[in-house]
Amino acid sequence: MRLLAISITALYDYCSHTCGYCDYYLLSVCELGSQKLGAMENNVPKIDLSARRSSVSTKIVKACEKYGFFMVANHDVPLNVVGELEQQGLQFFARPMAEKLRAGPGTPYGYGCNRIGPSGDMGALEYLTLSTNPASPDYIARRARTISNRPSKFSSAASEYAEAVRGLACMLLDLTAEGLRVLNDTSVFSNLIMDDNSDSILRLNYYPPSNDHSIGFGEHTDPQIFTILRSNEVDGLQISTQGNWITVPSDPNAFCVFVGDTLKAMTNGRFVSVRHRAVTNSQQTRMSIAFFGAPSLQALIAPLPEMVPAGMAPLYKPFTWEEFKRQMYSGSLRLGDDRLNHFRA
Ligand code: OGA
Ligand code: NI
Numbered sequence: 001m002r003l004l005a006i007s008i009t010a011l012y013d014y015c016s017h018t019c020g021y022c023d024y025y026l027l028s029v030c031e032l033g034s035q036k037l038g039a040m041e042n043n044v045p046k047i048d049l050s051a052r053r054s055s056v057s058t059k060i061v062k063a064c065e066k067y068g069f070f071m072v073a074n075h076d077v078p079l080n081v082v083g084e085l086e087q088q089g090l091q092f093f094a095r096p097m098a099e100k101l102r103a104g105p106g107t108p109y110g111y112g113c114n115r116i117g118p119s120g121d122m123g124a125l126e127y128l129t130l131s132t133n134p135a136s137p138d139y140i141a142r143r144a145r146t147i148s149n150r151p152s153k154f155s156s157a158a159s160e161y162a163e164a165v166r167g168l169a170c171m172l173l174d175l176t177a178e179g180l181r182v183l184n185d186t187s188v189f190s191n192l193i194m195d196d197n198s199d200s201i202l203r204l205n206y207y208p209p210s211n212d213h214s215i216g217f218g219e220h221t222d223p224q225i226f227t228i229l230r231s232n233e234v235d236g237l238q239i240s241t242q243g244n245w246i247t248v249p250s251d252p253n254a255f256c257v258f259v260g261d262t263l264k265a266m267t268n269g270r271f272v273s274v275r276h277r278a279v280t281n282s283q284q285t286r287m288s289i290a291f292f293g294a295p296s297l298q299a300l301i302a303p304l305p306e307m308v309p310a311g312m313a314p315l316y317k318p319f320t321w322e323e324f325k326r327q328m329y330s331g332s333l334r335l336g337d338d339r340l341n342h343f344r345a
Helices: 003-016 024-031 053-066 081-091 097-101 139-147 149-177 190-194 259-266 320-330
Strands: 044-048 069-073 110-116 121-131 201-207 215-220 226-231 237-241 246-248 255-259 275-280 287-295
Touching: 044 053, 044 149, 053 110, 053 149, 081 121, 081 149, 081 201, 081 287, 097 110, 110 139, 121 139, 139 149, 149 190, 149 226, 149 255, 149 287, 201 215, 259 320
Parallel strands: 044 069
Antiparallel strands: 069 255, 110 121, 121 201, 121 215, 201 287, 215 275, 226 255, 226 287, 237 246, 237 275
């Protein structure tokens, strides 16, 4: 065991110095060994958005309560918008490492490799993170100069994708509010993401072939409101439910929707923020694109009064998104830790 620990430390050191690919064999043995893998793929809820509005909103609420996760089919994000960013992403990750590093260091924005967050968490992936703050419309264009030889192509692909998926996130959040019967303001969630200073981000995750089921992106919950993610046709995403890991079948025509910690707090814990992770495939490269819909830094997050049962105290103290992020980046929490604990009433 001691030998194993030393080897992993050595691997980490290697990564931080060269940013090369790692052999994650040891990590996968350690981290996956004790966990059960469920065979419940068919149970992952997939919601057809072309169905009746009231039925869709009821299904969304049920899925958010039970799993904190669902997939959507028949969305109206144009396929060419998805295809363009996918192609731009693959071109970027295919560039020589020295060129990719110019778009780094990915803390928090830009290109990153293996290191996830400020607390030493590692994964067998590369990623490219972009701010999509509507108040800085030229941000992606400036970033694109280090990302692509044809920056305007990259920049329009990323901006169009972010706007289309922001629209999908808002539509789903309005349906969620309807399903929750927050009827006096069904835009209560979507307004946070539509804010001019919304801190939403876009991230492309790239998992090169590695030992089957190595940890690509370790277990965690997403901190924001809703995450909207799609991937190419390679499995790898897993969600945790009732102590089991379920493989989410890949479907390039669908989007995966994750309840984040912020929405869990606003629903006073009625929604689960889903624990999930990504594992690698030994044969094929997987690329996912995630939009993390977030409030502005100043937004005050608190359980909605409608979500707190009469006579009960709210489960969470009010906090600003800035306070939540400060705690997240303080280095005191690991990727897999419960970040909402700190804000329990
Ligand atoms: C994430 C994430 C999973 C995936 O980026 O937060 O959970 O499938 N990604 O890439
Ligand atoms: Ni995630």
